[in-house]
Amino acid sequence: MPELPEVEVVRLGLSPAVTDAVISGVEVFDSRALTRHDGDASDFEVRLGGRRIVGAARRGKFLWMPLSPGGAAGAGDPAGEALVAHLGMSGQLLLRAPGAEDGRHLRVRVGLEHPEHGEMRVDFVDQRTFGSLAIDALVPTADGAPAGWGSGEALVPSQVAHIARDPLDAAFDxxxxxxxxxxxxxxxxxxxxxxxxxxxxxxxxxxxxxxxxxxxxxxxxxxxxxxxxxxxxxxxxxxxxxxxxxxxxxxxxxxxxxxxxxxxxxxxxxxxxxxxxxxxxxxxxxxxxxxxxxxxxxxxxxxxx
DNA sequence: GGAATAACCTGGATGC
DNA sequence: TGCATCCAGGTTATTC
The missing domain is CATH 1.10.8.50 (Helicase, Ruva Protein; domain 3)
Known part of the structure; x- marks a missing residue:
């Protein structure tokens, strides 16, 4: 089951592949994978398209990828938005080549175009559908410290703000x-x-x-x-x-x-x-x-x- | 407001 | 072989 080490392993694998990549397309196959998203599947697909992923960060079991400006928040929003992922009990984020087979339980597919690695996709696969993806606004952290592992910014997705820091976090009290x-x-x-x-x-x-x-x-x-x-x-x-x-x-x-x-x-x-x-x-x-x-x-x- | 509990969900394992 | 039941557990809404 994905707990802190498992989510961190996923983040470590994801980070070099998605940082600076541009989202070329999004397909939602099962809207139950968007239970934390404040909108429907088409809203999720439209708002992610064309955005650039800035990095991959984690606090506890939550993983998020800050996005370049351009979403509903607009370029004037100082904090911006992030693609938030929670793996639940059985969620997986898999890096696959464009032509790879879908496999079972594929819920969301995110196509990427990376300046160095070229075309690839991130598949969100989840058997038990407890995991979810969402686009969420970034808000300042309560203590002013960087939000978590992989994040140099003191900005955290609003739906992760109530989550305590994890014991491996340098700012854990x-x-x-x-x-x-x-x-x-x-x-x-x-x-x-x-x-x-x-x-x-x-x-x-x-x-x-x-x-x-x-x-x-x-x-x-x-x-x-x-x-x-x-x-x-x-x-x-x-x-x-x-x-x-x-x-x-x-x-x-x-x-x-x-x-x-x-x-x-x-x-x-x-x-x-x-x-x-x-x-x-x-x-x-x-x-x-x-x-x-x-x-x-x-x-x-x-x-x- | 704190604490405890139920519900959500799917598929493998087990029992009959 | 087929069907019913149990079990796994992270998060959150509900209840006490």
Missing amino acids: DRRLVNVLARKNSAIKRVLLDQTVISGVGNIYADEALWAARIHPETAASALPTRSVNRLLAEVRAVLNKALVEGGTSFDAQYVNVNGEAGYFAHSLNAYGRGGAPCPRCGGPIKRDSFMNRSSHFCPRCQRR
């Missing part, structure tokens, strides 16, 4: 997290999944970081002493960085990079998806519980309440 957790009575896993508190962490990496920090997922956030929060934050960063190096986590065909290649981090998982298997640390069985309408994996022996 550790002390703010400690203060927020001290006021939260919810289970720590629930808080880790709250993208307005800390972004980029999903079910897989929440389970992995909690296992590494030896914290039970249902521990009240406010019950964690500062040193435990700092240890957890360090483990979140460690697991995200390791997954990033290994190209992300691929369980099935639901996550691949822009070239359609799978990541290797699934081989490094200690807790997630290992219900009944021995804990790599103590040998006891990993437990799988239902939590928040999804699965939660932890070691009852290492991670006591």
Whole structure:
């Protein structure tokens, strides 16, 4: 499932291919891929046509490509617009040659003309249709710092503005997290999944970081002493960085990079998806519980309440 | 206002 | 073989 490392791998692959490319054509095959777009499919197609992509940026699980002036916002708009992408559970952004086969679940096709790489296309493929694309206005960041990875500008799409910075962001405020957790009575896993508190962490990496920090997922956030929060934050960063190096986590065909290649981090998982298997640390069985309408994996022996 | 829950969605896996 | 059911989970609207 696309969490921070998977989205960052996609951004890294996309950035050199789309930066300075001009959008030569857009085809929307399924308007459900535009649930975050404030307009219909034809509006999306018309407003993107002829625009130049300035770069590729990311905050948490949101990816966006700032666009050159010329859209509905007009050249007079100081901030401009961006093409925003969220991969949901199964979304993929695939770089393909112009004549390549469409494949299944193709929702949107964006044709590009790049000054160096020539003609290509970006296909938005999404089996479960939880992902989406949108054209959105850029607004100043609340803290005045660059919006996220790959962005030198303090401008963020309006629909991403409420998303917290991710823990790999240079502008992430550790002390703010400690203060927020001290006021939260919810289970720590629930808080880790709250993208307005800390972004980029999903079910897989929440389970992995909690296992590494030896914290039970249902521990009240406010019950964690500062040193435990700092240890957890360090483990979140460690697991995200390791997954990033290994190209992300691929369980099935639901996550691949822009070239359609799978990541290797699934081989490094200690807790997630290992219900009944021995804990790599103590040998006891990993437990799988239902939590928040999804699965939660932890070691009852290492991670006591 | 904070916290918890349901709904959205598709296709593979499983059980009968 | 065919059908029904379960399961995966990020985000957001709704409810308490």
